Amino acid sequence: MGRISETVKILLIANILFFVGSQFLGDYAVKMLALWFPENANFGIWQLVTHMFMHGGISHIFFNMFALYMFGSVLEQSIGKNRFIFLYFSAGLAAAGLQILFTYLKFNPAYQNLIDAGIDPGTIYQSLGRAVQSNQYQFFPGVSQDTVMQLTDAYVTPMVGASGAIFGVLAAFAVVYPNLPLYIMFIPIPIKAKYLIGGYFLINVYSAITGATILGPSNTAYWAHIGGAVIGFITMWYWKKNQFNRWN
Structure with missing residues (x-):
């Protein structure tokens, strides 16, 4: 373990x-x-920025910050502060997008x-608003439960974590x-x-693609990981x- 680079140190402190x-x-x-669905x-x-500093629990922040420390410091020392900052936040924004x-x-x-089933938009958004407050689904006649759950989960689930930015750091590290x-x-x-990093990606x-969880919790934002890594x-x-190789 080498010394912590300047930007990585600031990011670690900010996240904590x-x-x-x-x-x-x-x-x-x-x-x-947290980053909520735009609707x-x-x-x-x-x-789009603040969600990168939010985390869902001790294990979430620990593994993200551990990866940032292990790979980020080496990468920043190789490519310089300004480029590291650009890469980190551009990967985080791409992940969110x-x-x-x-x-x-x-x-x-x-x-x-739901619209095709004759349910008006006002009723739909009222049910979604209640779901945000109570975390409960409201089902409708003529609409499958899977459809309602798909709609509600997309609407009520916020995105938190630096994982997208961290995946950008990992991918860049693998290139260097x-x-x-x-x-x-x-x-x-x-x-x-x-x-190792390619396999993780x-x-x-x-x-x-499949929805099957191999590593991490079931609500992991896999597309965010992919966006950041790309x-x-x-x-x-x-x-x-x-x-x-003239990084600075």
């Missing part, structure tokens, strides 16, 4: 402060700072099914140090970064290809 503060503010912090009344444009896109792809067809041997805990066999792609990879690949 947000986490501690959110424990005191509770639901209010989630309402204001939800709780949505605010600032949440892709997750929102796929949430719309779930929400819109389900919403249209593709053959660096890494170790998984309890497995004393070195695996090259490009294979493919697991997330599989989970995003931007991190493309950005670092472009820099490495065009800047002749």
Whole structure:
């Protein structure tokens, strides 16, 4: 373990402060700072950034910050502060954007099914508003329970965490140090970064497409992970290809 780089240190402190503060503010912090679906009344444009500093629990923030420390410091020392900041936040924003896109792809067809069943928009949004407050589904005659659950889950589930930005860091690390041997805990066999991080990315792609959870909780925002990783990879690949390793 080397020294913590400047930006990584600031990000670690900011994430920890947000986490501690959110424990005191509770639901209010989630309402204001988590990233809500744009159709939800709780949505605010600032949440595209603030959600990166919110986390759902001790294990969530621990693993994200551990990965940021282990890979982020080395990466920042290689590419410089300004580029690291750009990569981190662009990956986080891309993660949010892709997750929102796929949430719309779930929400819109389900919403249209309710409209086709003769349920007016006002009634639909009233039921969704109550779901935000009570976390309960309101079912309608002539509409399948799966459709209602798909619509409601898309509307009421906020996005939190730095995972998208972290995946951008991981992907960029694999571009800069593709053959660096890494170790998984309890497995004393070195695996090259490009294979370990690439394999982790493919697991997330599989989970995003199939809905099957292999690593992490069932409500993991897999598309956010993918969006962050893709931007991190493309950005670092472009820099490495065009800047002749002159990062600063």
